[in-house]
Amino acid sequence: MxxxxxxxxxxxxxxxxxxxxxxxxxxxxxxxxxxxxxxxxxxxxxxxxxxxxxxxxxxxxxxxxxxxxxxxxxxxxxxxxxxxxxxxxxxxxxxxxxxxxxxxxxxxxxxxxxxxxxxxxxxxxxxxxxxxxxxxxxxxxxxxxxxxxxxxxxxxxxxxxxxxxxxxxxxxxxxxxxxxxxxxxxxxxxxxxxxxxxxxxxxxxxxxxxxxxxxxxxxxxxxxxxxxxxxEDEDSLSERFDRSQEAGLIDLAVVRVPRISNFTDFNPLENIPGVSLRYVKRPAELKDPDMILLPGSKNTMGDLRWLRESGMEAAILKQAAKGKVIFGICGGYQMLGDTLHDPFGVEDGGSMKGMGLIPMDTEFTQNKTRTRAEGRFQTLSGDLGGMSGAAFSGYEIHMGESRLKDGAYPVTYMDDTVSGEAKEDGGYCKNVYGTYVHGIFDRETVTNALLRSLAEKKGISMDQLAEMDYAAFKxxxxxxxxxxxxxxxxxxxxxxxxxxxxxxxx
Structure with missing residues (x-):
């Protein structure tokens, strides 16, 4: 022993x-x-x-x-x-x-x-x-x-x-x-x-x-x-939430919802020279970022209700109308759709309207999806078109299933490495993107493709930003x-x- x-x-x-x-x-x-x-x-x-x-x-x-x-x-x-x-x-x-x-x-x-x-x-x-x-x-x-x-x-x-x-x-x-x-x-x-x-x-x-x-x-x-x-920190006591940071050449804002989960998804974006990653709780803190990130949530409906009551949803919708890139992961992705239904009381029960940025309906199920995935981004349009074909790996943890409607397109295609099933994941419409895959930014190729796309939109040369191998950095x-x-x-x-x-x- x-x-x-x-x-x-x-x-x-x-x-x-x-x-x-x-x-x-x-x-x-x-x-x-x-x-x-x-x-x-x-x-x-x-x-x-x-x-x-x-x-x-x-x-x-x-x-x-x-x-x-x-x-x-x-x-x-x-x-x-x-x-x-x-x-x-x-x-x-x-x-x-x-x-x-x-x-x-x-x-x-x-x-x-x-x-x-x-x-x-x-x-x-x-x-x-x-x-x-x-x-x-x-x-x-x-x-x-x-x-x-x-x-x-x-x-x-x-x-x-x-x-x-x-x-x-x-x-x-x-x-x-x-x-x-x-x-x-x-x-x-x-x-x-x-x-x-x-x-x-x-x-x-x-x-x-x-x-x-x-x-x-x-x-x-x-x-x-x-x-x-x-x-990576263990939980929401993380001191990174309290950091005060000025906007960098590329400014990323993560919305800090009350039941935020797996915020480690954004760690690979934290330490790149020229890039700022800010956690924001109030509309005034949002300012004018290059991309807004909606994280995972342990209570998607409750956190969406908080977005509404706090004024954050209105601020995000205003940025989306201006053509800013919005990216949601897991619960954050679910919030971006048209409706959320909870017939089994997995979260709060009942139904509620989503943010309406991706034509999509989500229904919470009693079975939890737990799996790992390997795949590539589909051929994307919009400002993140430069991520097309980038290879990623990650994992899924969620209770809901989302169904895309006309006007929405899948973000990735991938292999479920646990079941062996091949499938499409996520959805996007215009400059609003979402995925169920946690760890989507962990690979250097994905992070660099993302920043290259945002830099191109802003008219910044990638020479002004340093590329980083996140695995080697850790x-x-x-x-x-x-x-x-x-x-x-x-x-x-x-x-x-x-x-x-x-x-x-x-």
Missing amino acids: ARTIMIQGTMSNAGKSLLAAGLCRIFHQDGYRVAPFKSQNMALNSFITEEGLEMGRAQVMQAEAAGIQPEVRMNPILLKPTNDTGSQVIVNGEVRGTMSARDYFKYKKTLRPVVQETFDSLAADYDIIVIEGAGSPAEINLKSDDFVNMGMAKMADAPVLLVGDIDRGGVFAQLYGTVMLLDETERPLVKGLIINKFRGDKTLLDSGLETLEELCKVPVVGVAPYLNISV ETQYDILADELRKNLDMKKIYEILGLGGRQDA
């Missing part, structure tokens, strides 16, 4: 996902077969594996850092919030239903054997498993039947590194308070403390670190810096992450905690 180490945090967004990814990269660089694991993930960003199973994107990112293919064993339970009190429950990649928080709390005790079996299976295939917790282990109201934090650490016999976020303030109270709220069986599992997101002179922390170690009886194994690197980011953690964490001590203290070059 694999050696194990677990990253837990004093709160959500303390940096657990990123630190786990960094350790995966370090262990991979050091020659170990390493895999990530998170028993239960709550997020609206998800991914479809080669087998057509659904998992959280945080573990996909960590698997990439570990140099392996993501698989659903790395995240056996995924909760996708549908509203403020309920979530779709996905177990081993397949939907079990939608449950209220109270109903799931009762149901989850039946999932403990699933978590144990899945973890044991994964651990049998690797040298090291890096486990990520969720939220905080000090949520004393949620400890019953826990298999996410200390309950998972006990199941996996995993030593715990507890992470506090100094950027939010009160990091000493975070760490000490969390340790003190653990019970007598849990506290000995904490083998190291990490202060994360530090900026400034670390020597100013020394006296505080000494006192913290005395109080907690646990060593501080590192002070990790605030890192400005670009890797690899450099994982290496930077590993390098920074090696400098700022006591890797020799961490290897000792793992039971691999013989490594002298850590």
Whole structure:
């Protein structure tokens, strides 16, 4: 069985996902077969594996850092919030239903054997498993039947590194308070403390670190810096949403709907010199972009209603009337049609009018489409004609089926690599385009064709924009992450905690 180490945090967004990814990269660089694991993930960003199973994107990112293919064993339970009190429950990649928080709390005790079996299976295939917790282990109201934090650490016999976020303030109270709220069986599992997101002179922390170690009886194994690197974030706590950015030579605006999902679709467009990618919530923030992007949504009808009530729909329709390029993905694509019907109550039930930009009707079905796809863009007209023939790969996750009407044309043709079926996808009319394929922009050929089309419309030379290989860019980011953690964490001590203290070059 694999050696194990677990990253837990004093709160959500303390940096657990990123630190786990960094350790995966370090262990991979050091020659170990390493895999990530998170028993239960709550997020609206998800991914479809080669087998057509659904998992959280945080573990996909960590698997990439570990140099392996993501698989659903790395995240056996995924909760996708549908509203403020309920979530779709996905177990081993397949939907079990939608449950209220109270109903799931009762149901989850039946999932403990699933978590144990899945973890044991994964651990049998690797040298090291890096486990990520969720939220905080000090949520004393949620400890019953826990298999996410200390309950998972006990199941996996995993030593715990507890992470506090100094950027939010009160990091000493975070760490000490969390340790003190653990019970007598849990506290000995904490083998190291990490202060994360530090900026400034670390020597100013020394006296505080000494006192913290005395109080907690646990060593501080590192002070990790605030890192400005670009890797995929786990959920909508993402700091990228709060970035203030001036419009670039090519300006892209993503509409930040309340139930935004899979916003990682737009990450490949973020770091290209000369290109700005802005997340906007209010009509005044939209300004005059070169393209408006409508993202996926876990509640398409609810988010379309929000667009209407906030005035964003009117602002988008005004831009569309001016001939601006509009591009929707999954739920964002569904919003662009004429009507949305929900006869089975998959979302809000009933019917509602769409934005009317693509002649198309969408009906929500009870069966979820989960698959991967390889294909090419059709011969397109309009301002994105330059994307015609560009090859892409990606995946689909949706509950609805859309039917094009006269005046609309499919955007892509592709092969469903899970079922082997060949099919057309998406729809467009004039300068409004949409697709069900997540990850559509991940390939360099697609991104460059998109930017070339927008630059041509604007009269800008592509020489003013830098082309980027997104896959290669991500690899450099994982290496930077590993390098920074090696400098700022006591890797020799961490290897000792793992039971691999013989490594002298850590």
